[in-house]
Amino acid sequence: MNTTDRLKELNNLFLRKTFPLRASTVGAYFTEHFDQLGYSERSFSRDIKALKEKLAERYPSLEDAEGDLIRYSKSENRFYYIRDDISAFPSFSEQELDQIASIIDFNKHLFTGGNGNGIVNKLRAISLENNLIKHEELANWPAIELINEGDRSGSEHVKFLVDAISGKQLIEISHKGLATTSKAKTLTCLPLLIKEYNNGWYTGWYLLFQEISAGETKISVDKLRLFALDRIGSLRLSTAPLKTRIHPSFQPSDYFKHSLGLFRGAQEVEKITFRVQDDSWIKEYLPKYPIHPSQIQVDEQLFELTLEINQDVENFLFRYATELQVIEPVYLKEQLQKNLQKALLLYQ
Template identity: 30%
Template sequence: MNSIEILKRLKDFDEMISNPSIRFSHKYVLNHRSEYADIGIATFNRDIKKLKDLVNQRYGELAELYDDNLLKNDRKSASYYYALPNIRAFDDLNTSDSQKLIELLNTVIQLFPENEALIQKITAKINVNYPNKENKKIHWDPLQLIFEGKRSGSHYLKELLDYILQKKPIKISYGLKEYRILPVLIKEYHNGWYASWYVLAKELETNSHLTTSVSTKGLRCFAVEKIVKISQIKEQINLDIKPDFNPGLYFKNILGIWRKNIENLPHDPPTIEVKFKVKKDSWIKNYLTSHPIHFSQVLVNQEDGSQIGHICIEDTEDLTNLFIKYADQFTVLEPLNLREKIKNSIRKSLEEYK
């Protein structure tokens, strides 16, 4: 087999390993990729060794933190996986190609302004996956995107994304206040009225001599549309970012984007178990199947055609508002305090229509 064929196989393996829905192993390759059906275990192990070397070489200091073991082996299932999200041994484009593509997309915006929001998303994804020399590769995904459409605050998207990729602290004028922050993630959210950009960030100490520990516990969201000005912080800020830091986990146990103040809590707010009933003739039954309220959602069909649902989630206003909004489709059964809160809100609304 020539070197081109080996390289193609390594790239295919790299793509499969990075796919979280695949439990990559020699057995998986034999069962699902017919073009590699004749690959023996010795060849497979050599390929794994090459991928380990490539990924460790590519990520340098990060690999050292993981003892040169970014490509891990689950011995129980004999499968392989990357230790962190967005780890890849190969890129499909080189940096030069990606920057030329961005320039082309910026020209396209001028020709087709109605597609500006979509093109901005594509450009942002290219910047993340193919950073230029100033932007270092980070080990978490700095974008959480949803559907098409223009967003408030879009003009700050690229600038904020660059600062995230550079791990560079900034100062923002936000409404009437100023904040010193380290931006770590940009998220889209639709609040029922319109979709907008939000930046998840760590507020920084005013004393630059102190080291700021960056974890999900100390993060907060800022609405990008409320940012008036962004400027760089010139002094050196000492940051402690652990290699397993993943800002996306900030949203793991919530619906929506806003959490209760968790800065002064010794640990994350507790989750609650919500039990709800979906009407048997409700249109929302199919919707909940394809679009769960939360990843913890479980639906159990009942004999009368209704469904009983369970989710384990933090108690937030967005959660309450969801059940109020669709109160004619499903009913909260437990916990009782959430049920009473919803009932009182609906009662007050009804009084306005008397």
């Protein structure tokens, strides 16, 4: 174990508040878990000094106010950090991770689709991984595997947009569509919501907004539009005065109320009736995991949805075409038949 690794491990022992940290216990720990023999009092003193220096670099104001950030307790015969929320290395302690998880848990209203729960679980999983009980023999693979979400294209715009949304500020957007024939266009708008969406291909961020023209005075769900953040070229605050009226009950998220996914259909809500095959595995899932909040179970096999029919709806029903049979509306049933026939031709 090199010096850096040893200091990191010693720092981790400091963060374990129940560990009786002194030269003899640290030496025994290093021998048991890293086969490092001969860890002397002199080596321990040198490592404590190095950790004090690292803490002073990270928390200069705290050291100026409190002095040494590592102290020795004669009554407990152990060294300790003077505060529970400091660390010699740029990583989160178990307490810090728990604090962040608790804050997110308290602010779940900022997330949709259970994403707040997902982040909380990941933070607590990290905490568990960082504080594994040491066994004589550990598995050589991780105990937890989480979804690697990766970066979000357009993330550089998020800070600006969150500030503009919170302050109800007009902005100017330069935007270019995904098609090769699309041309960049600039518009003035009131940003209202950043929405994350996983379309099965990738996960991206989208901006929900209302374009503001000279005569525009009312913000309405029916007038909202959606741009992918990764198609936005530039953003800046607008100098135009904001003269719009926003009703106290207005909620931007209502834009998605009748959508299965992210995008709107013809904005006409329709009833979709479908039958589940009697021997289908999906039959047990639907009561527990509804496709959409509008889902109603008519009988043991018959279900109804009330949605705007769009490509997301068609794609979902096509995906589970061997399990679900659309009854109404007829045009949707016929469209699925055409798609299935077209797919079948590819395999003949």
